Amino acid sequence: xxxxxxxxxxxxxxxxxxxxxxxxxxxxxxxxxxxxxxxxxxxxxxxxxxxxxxxxxxxxxxxxxxxxxxxxxxxxxxxxxxxxxxxxxxxxxxxxxxxxxxxxxxxxxxxxxxxxxxxxxxxxxxxxxxxxxxxxxxxxxxxxxxxxxxxxxxxxxxxxxxxx
Amino acid sequence: xxxxxxxxxxxxxxxxxxxxxxxxxxxxxxxxxxxxxxxxxxxxxxxxxxxxxxxxxxxxxxxxxxxxxxxxxxxxxxxxxxxxxxxxxxxxxxxxxxxxxxxxxxxxxxxxxxxxxxxxxxxxxxxxxxxxxxxxxxxxxxxxxxxxxxxxxxxxxxxxxxxxxxxxxxxxxxxxxxxxxxxxxxxxxxxxxxxxxxxxxxxxxxxxxxxxxxxxxxxxxxxxxxxxxxxxxxxxx
Numbered sequence: 001x002x003x004x005x006x007x008x009x010x011x012x013x014x015x016x017x018x019x020x021x022x023x024x025x026x027x028x029x030x031x032x033x034x035x036x037x038x039x040x041x042x043x044x045x046x047x048x049x050x051x052x053x054x055x056x057x058x059x060x061x062x063x064x065x066x067x068x069x070x071x072x073x074x075x076x077x078x079x080x081x082x083x084x085x086x087x088x089x090x091x092x093x094x095x096x097x098x099x100x101x102x103x104x105x106x107x108x109x110x111x112x113x114x115x116x117x118x119x120x121x122x123x124x125x126x127x128x129x130x131x132x133x134x135x136x137x138x139x140x141x142x143x144x145x146x147x148x149x150x151x152x153x154x155x156x157x158x159x160x161x162x163x164x
Numbered sequence: 165x166x167x168x169x170x171x172x173x174x175x176x177x178x179x180x181x182x183x184x185x186x187x188x189x190x191x192x193x194x195x196x197x198x199x200x201x202x203x204x205x206x207x208x209x210x211x212x213x214x215x216x217x218x219x220x221x222x223x224x225x226x227x228x229x230x231x232x233x234x235x236x237x238x239x240x241x242x243x244x245x246x247x248x249x250x251x252x253x254x255x256x257x258x259x260x261x262x263x264x265x266x267x268x269x270x271x272x273x274x275x276x277x278x279x280x281x282x283x284x285x286x287x288x289x290x291x292x293x294x295x296x297x298x299x300x301x302x303x304x305x306x307x308x309x310x311x312x313x314x315x316x317x318x319x320x321x322x323x324x325x326x327x328x329x330x331x332x333x334x335x336x337x338x339x340x341x342x343x344x345x346x347x348x349x350x351x352x353x354x355x356x357x358x359x360x361x362x363x364x365x366x367x368x369x370x371x372x373x374x375x376x377x378x379x380x381x382x383x384x385x386x387x388x389x390x391x392x393x394x395x396x397x398x399x400x401x
Binding site: 007015072116 | 167170171173174176177178180181186187188191270271272273274275276346349350352353356357
C-alpha cells in the first residue's frame with residue numbers, strides 16, 4: 001500500500017520534472033539510443049533513492065544530484081536493450097527526433113556535449129537558472145568556486161559553439 | 165554571444181520540448197530490474213570471490229580430516245581457514261560499502277571523493293585479497309588431490325614459489341585493470357572540481373587518455389610475459 005502510494009507520488013514528480021531529465025540525457029547521451037538508455041537508468045536510480053528523499057531540500061535539488069551522479073557514471077551499452085522500446089520512445093520523445101527544432105538549439109546541445117562531464121553539469125544548472133547556492137549544494141563546492149568554474153565553462157562553450 | 169542569448173536559446177529548446185503526462189505503466193516499464201553494467205560486474209566480481217573463499221574453507225576443512233596425522237598440514241590448513249574466513253568477512257564489508265556509495269544522493273563532489281577512496285584504498289586491498297584467495301583455493305585443491313597417505317610434498321619449491329607469485333600478480337593485474345577505466349573517469353571528474361578550488365587549469369582529459377594507453381600497454385605486456393613464461397616452464401618440465 002505504502003509502495004503504491006510512493007509510486008503515485010514518484011510518477012507525479014517524474015512527470016513534473018521530466019524536462020530536466022530529458023535535458024540531462026541530451027547533454028550526456030551520445031546518440032538517441034544512448035539517451036533512452038540513460039533516461040531509464042536515471043529513473044531507475046531515482047526510484048531506488050526515492051525513500052532517502054527527506055523533503056528537507058527542494059525536490060529538484062535532490063533530483064539534480066541523483067540524476068547527474070547517475071549520468072556521470074553512465075556507460076554506453078554495446079548491446080541493444082530488449083525492452084519495450086516503443087513505449088520508451090513515446091515517453092522520451094523530446095525534440096531529438098523533432099524536425100521543427102531550430103538549428104541553433106541543436107548546435108547549442110552539440111557544443112555542450114563536447115565539454116567535459118563536470119562542465120556539462122555546471123552549464124546545465126546555469127542554463128536552468130539555478131542560484132549559485134543551489135549549484136554549490138548540488139556539486140558540493142563553494143559558491144565562489146562555482147563562479148570561477150562557470151566562467152571558464154562558458155568561455156569553452158562559446159569557443160566550441162563558434163567553431164560549429 | 166552574450167549570456168542572455170545563451171539563456172534564450174536554451175529557453176527556446178525548453179519550450180519546444182514535450183511535457184506530457186507520464187503514466188504508472190510507463191514508470192513500471194522504466195523500473196524493470198536493471199542496473200548498470202559496471203555495477204553488475206563489480207557485484208559479480210565480489211560475489212565470485214566470496215564463493216572462492218567459501219570453497220577454500222570447505223576444502224581446507226576436508227583437508228584437516230584428510231591430513232589428521234600430519235601436524236604441519238593441519239596447522240597450515242587451519243591457518244588458511246582462518247585467513248579465508250577473515251577475507252570473507254572483509255569482502256562482506258566491501259560489498260556493503262559498494263552498495264552504499266551507489267545510493268548516489270549526496271552531492272557530486274562528495275560522491276566522487278568517496279568513489280575514488282573506495283577504488284584507491286578499499287578496492288586496492290581487495291585486489292591483494294583476491295590474489296591471495298585464488299592462491300589459497302589452488303593450494304587447497306592441490307593438497308586435497310595430492311594427498312599421499314596424509315603427506316603432501318612440494319617437489320620443486322622454487323618453481324612452486326615462482327608460479328604462485330606469478331599467478332597472484334596476474335590475478336592482481338587482471339582485477340585492477342577491470343576497474344582502472346572507471347577509476348580514471350572518476351578521478352578526472354574529481355580533478356575537474358578540485359581544479360576550480362585550486363585555480364588550476366584542466367588538461368585532465370588529455371592526462372586520462374595518456375594514462376589509459378600506458379595502462380593498456382602494460383597489461384598487454386604483462387599478460388604476454390606471463391603466458392610466455394608459463395609455456396616455457398611447461399615445455400621444460
